[in-house]
Amino acid sequence: MTPPATPDDIRQGLRTDAERNRARVLAAARSVFSEQGLEVPMTVIARQAGVGIATLYRRFPTREDLIGAVFDDRMDAYVAAISEALNDPDPWHGFTTYVERVCAMQAADRGFADLLTLTFPTAKALEAKRDTAYKGWLALITRAKDSGHLRPDFSPEDLPVLLMANAGVISATGDAAPDTWRRLVAYMLESYAAEPVRSNELPPAPAPRALYRAMIRLTRR
Structure with missing residues (x-):
């Protein structure tokens, strides 16, 4: 039987998910910005990344935060x-x-x-x-x-x-x-x-x- 997850396991899993989501958002933003420019709606980037808009804003609270990371x-x-x-x-x-x-x-x-x-x-x-x-x-x-x-x-x-x-x-x-x-x-x-x-x-x-x-x-x- 698989042992129950420990608090450390849970925290590590959350960190891994957060980093994965951040990487997906950055990859999507690079692609979308390159093709459509910087005025593209954030919802388009979230959809391209396969994450919710709330998740995107947790990683990058403002458009400028995202632009700074992408470029x-x-x-x-x-x-x-x-x-x-x-x-x-x-x-x-x-x-x-x-x-x-x-x-x-x-x-x-x-x-x-x-x-x-x-x-x-x-x-x-x-x-x-x-x-x-x-x-x-x-x-x-x-x-x-x-x-x-x-x-x-x-x-x-x-x-x-x-x-x-x-x-x-x-x-x-x-x-x-x-x-x-x-x-x-x-x-x-x-x-x-x-x-x-x-x-x-x-x-x-x-x-x-x-x-x-x-x-x-x-x-x-």
Whole structure:
């Protein structure tokens, strides 16, 4: 006969269930945020995770708590990107590579695209990493300007403007023309240069049929 469960067994079982539920919620949120953005209802995430909404809120009392947990590793990658750019011996290459990398991160994850153009004051750890990346960004701009490659009137706020524009292109083109953002970013990087430059390998424009599908998709939305 199986011996009765002890209080320690019960507590361990509850902890195991709680961790399992937390992992399921995080996995569901990553998937849903990536596909639909950060404004998706919490009920959708709970349903995707196979848990009740009360269980979700026990693990993550606010949306910002959930967003902070989901994107903790992405923000680490965001900070790492600026660190690598600052270590590039070529200031202009470091600058352009960083911008391209961040925009690629946007394109790969719609939730992260939203994250980069929003602020979450109560998500302290997330905002601390954003602040670290921003300070690195200021240093990267200074290096690029001092090298003579970045136009002197470039502003730190030009990156958020680009990210907003890029997020719009990514959202509008979707699967119909998924690489369109690359052409936008290439054009913008050329415009940031102190001296006129022309890329020999400008990413191709979307095919007319693909762009038409994207326009139809946007209209239906």
